[in-house]
Amino acid sequence: MALQYWVGDFFIDLSRNQITRSEQSQTIPPKALAVLTHLAKHQRKVVSQDELLSEVWPDTIVTPNTLQRSIAQLRKALGEDRKQQSYIRTHAKQGYSLECDIVWQDDDSIPQDKTAPREEAPSPSSPRPEIDIKPVNPSHQTQTIKPNRFPIFALVGLVLLVFVIFKYSPPEQNSQLVFDRIQAVTATDRKEFGPSYSPDGEYIIFNRYLDKLCVNKIWARNIHTQKETELTPEWGTYGRHTLSPDGKKLVFISEEDCTIPLTQNTCYNLVSLDFQKALVSPQQPNVLMRCKNSAIKNPVWLNNNNLAILHKETNRWRLINYSVRDNTSRVLYDLENGNLAYFDYSITDGLIAVTSHHQDGQLYIDMLDSKGALLSSHPIDYPDEISQHRAISPNFSPMEDELIFSTGRRLFSLTYDGKVSKIQLPLDQSASSPDFHPNGQRALVIKGQYDSDIASIPLSQPGVIDTPSEEDVSKLYPSTSRSISGEDDGIFQPGGDLIAFTSRRSGEDQVWVTDGHNLQQLSQFPIDTNIYGINWSADGQSILANANNKLNKIFLDGRVEGFPLEAPVDQLFQWDSVDNSALLSLTIKGVTKFSEVDLDTLEPRFIIDKPINWAQRSENGQLIYMDHMNRFWQPGPAEDQLIDKLYLQGGEKRFVIKDNIIYSINPENQLWSFNLATRDFNLIKEMHKDIDYLTDINQENLLISYVVAAKKEVAELILR
Structure with a gap:
């Protein structure tokens, strides 16, 4: 051709x-x-x-x-x-x-x-x-032309130049998307997330957090006048929003504490408000659907004025079609032997793209029509740059038959048949997956930096209550090793003076150690690495880290030993280096299962199928875990037993066990202890509200991580 x-x-x-x-x-x-x-x-x-x-x-x-x-x-x-x-x-x-x-x-x-x-x-x-082309003059064909050597040498030189350029220049990207620049949309001290364009492209709609708290309001910004308008009058826990194709109705998820928790602490409401009225004055959302015993997320308008929503009962997600007019729903797409992870919808093509975990354990890209009929299904062919167990959230893009997703500081395109190609991204910070403008020439992302520190705090005697002042958390709890990046997972070295922790101070999530004066980076994980849990060995000479959903044993001299588990590791809770076993959450076909793994045989033993928030074993081998409702459990002779004295004492700040005593911070920000032998419960002291996690404890001190700043902003990527 x-x-x-x-x-x-x-x-x-x-x-x-x-x-x-x-x-x-x-x-x-x-x-x-x-x-x-x-x-x-x-x-x-x-x-x-x-x-x-x-x-x-x-x-x-x-x-x-x-x-x-x-x-x-x-x-x-x-x-x-x-x-x-x-x-x-x-x-x-x-x-x-x-x-x-x-x-x-x-x-x-x-x-x-x-x-x-x-x-x-x-x-x-x-x-x-x-x-019409004029005929060639025959006399020109009989002329004798003397050879000229200069063009020959020039041609040889040109060939050599082309060869050098071809050999040593970087390979051309397969994607047609080239981003020319990035420009800020919001620039406040608050934290924004979830940006999207209105269907007519005139407004950017986003959520804005209140300081360091988890509540937010929904705002709209006119792309021409840059005027920002508050759409919701009260602070709430609002999730992803979607604007109807006619631009009249804004729908989003609102979370609230369940009045009487039965199967979950959080109740999910699908709510809506009149967008045009909200542009004049903030509007109170109206509840469309309530979910007290199941979860919903990511509502998206379809062309038929129905909503596609991810819905979870027990531990599996499915895609449902919700009719606002009839207040009814039906299943659009479900996997009997798998689990759905994410979806996006193309108004132009009427297509739904779903990422899902299939029976073979791989992540697939499934293409559906707007009625839920499966058009194609292909495993995603991960390149070497992306961890094989990395969760991705692809959105539709202006490229034909291709989606786009972010792994942090890098962008990739994803074809409908599962092929992945890298896209050049002009960012030095992590960004979310782009959401494109209706004209396809620009896209919204969230970028910014999360700043947290770790601190060592003296452990007061039980019964002594200290109320912290309202001063800045960093002044109350001086950092053990200050940076402007995220630090977490601080743990004391057994029998030593080191503290191990995770940090992004070098640009990527890495394992570091400090003695209070000197710093050392132990790991060399690749770009866009995420670490979910680290633990010291009993002899204090190595650290087990869950990096990119894989277990890696890192020695103090920098050597690394991997454990090739078949299933991705969701969270590392604890490592017993003597028995060489680990408490983990494993992801099996997209479903999280609490497990204990023998690291010699790599064989898992599944403890419960339900997701849990945290788990530890005491020194005498007692297993304690906190379920998704923040309740404390321990195994019994016939069935697991609820620890009644710790009812309402659990929270998102984890717990640690030292000398068979549980330590944790409750929702009222109080540090408490519970003796597993005597069953005595004691309040120790009040803690600052900005503490993220309690991560370790020894005879004299406890380690915490706390939020210093959480700045995220809306930005636009402009196509060349």
């Missing part, structure tokens, strides 16, 4: 995916150009939709909407629309035709008039060649 040809006054270059006219070039998706080329090969003939779909998308199930989008892209590039069809003509219920002159570049694969002389290939910037 010819790689270059003319359509009227437009020069088509398939090798560069470009259409050029008057030295103005446009980059066009390859599939759209493939449609144009097939129409050009059948100039002025009607080509059916079925033929175009089978020719351009062989062995792939796509809807006619995909073809219509390619036609629209071509018409826009050729400067026409549906009413003015100078180039591509629509034939109702038949197909399309290309109604203009076509001139092919030199290519023997294109049929040509054998009696006509071959024309000289034009450049994109040169005038379009005339159809």
Whole structure:
């Protein structure tokens, strides 16, 4: 097939995916150009939709909407629309035709008039060649030309230059997306998240946190005037929002504490408000649906004015279709032997993209139509740059048949058949997966830095209550090793003076140790690493770390030993280096299971199927765990027993066990202890509200991590 040809006054270059006219070039998706080329090969003939779909998308199930989008892209590039069809003509219920002159570049694969002389290939910037070509003067063919050696040397030099450039230049990216710059949208001391554009592209809607607390309000920002408008009058725990296609109704998830917790502490409400009225004055949300014994997240409007929502009962997610008008729901998509992870919806194509964990343990990309019918399902082919167990959240992009996702400081494209390609990203900070503007030329991301520190605090005697002042937490609890990045998981070295912790101070999440004066980075994990749990060995000479969902044993001299578990590790709770076993949460087919793993045989023993918040073993081997409702349990002779004295004492700040005594911080920010032998409960002291976690304790001190600053801002990526 010819790689270059003319359509009227437009020069088509398939090798560069470009259409050029008057030295103005446009980059066009390859599939759209493939449609144009097939129409050009059948100039002025009607080509059916079925033929175009089978020719351009062989062995792939796509809807006619995909073809219509390619036609629209071509018409826009050729400067026409549906009413003015100078180039591509629509034939109702038949197909399309290309109604203009076509001139092919030199290519023997294109049929040509054998009696006509071959024309000289034009450049994109040169005038379009005339159809009538003057015959060659025969006398010019008999002239003797003296050889000139300079062009030969120049040609050899050019070949060598091309070889060097080809060999040593970086490989060209497969993706057509190139981001030119990033610009801030919000720049406050608050923390923003969940940005999206209104369907008309006139507003950016986002959530803004109150200081370091977990409550937020929903705001809208006019992209022309930059005016910000508060949409909700009260602070709440609001999740992802979605605006109806007509731009009238804003829907989002509102969380609240259950009045009488039965199966969960948090109740989930699907709420809505009138967007146009909220732009005038904040509106109180109206409840559409309540979930007291199940969870819902990520509502998205469909073209039929229904909502697609992820819904979880027990420990599995499924996709449901909720009718606002009828207040009813039905299952759109579910996996009997797997679990759904994330989804996005394309209004343009009417397609739903779902990432899901299948029976084989791999993450898949499943493409559905708007009614939930499965169109295709492919395992995601992770490149070497991404951890094989990395969770991803892809969104639809302007690229044809491709989605886009972020792993932190890097962007990748994902095709509908599971192929991943890297995209250049102009960021030095982690960013969320982009959400594109309706025109496809810009995208919203959340970027920023989370600043937390670790501190060692003297352990007061039981019964002594100290009330901390309202001063800044960093003044109350001086950091053991201050930085402007996130530090966490501080643990004391057994029999030594070191403190191990995780930190992003070098740009990536790494394991560090300090003696209070000197710092040492132990690990060298790759870009976009996440660490979920570290533990010292009993002899204090090595650390077990859960990095990128894999266990790694890191020695003080920097050596690393991996444990190739078949299932990804969700959280490392505790490591017993003497028995060489670990308490873990493993993800099996997308479902989290509390397990104890023998690290010699790598065989897991599943303790319970329900997700838990934290677990530890005492020195005498007693297992204590805190479930998803923050209740404390320990195994009994027949069934697990609830520790009644610790009812309402559990929280998100974890717990530690030292000398068979449990220490933790309750929701009232009080440090307490519970003796497993005597069953005595004591309040020790009040703690600052900004403490994140209690991470370790010894005879004299306890280690905590606390929030210094949590600044996240909305930014726009602008396409080149």
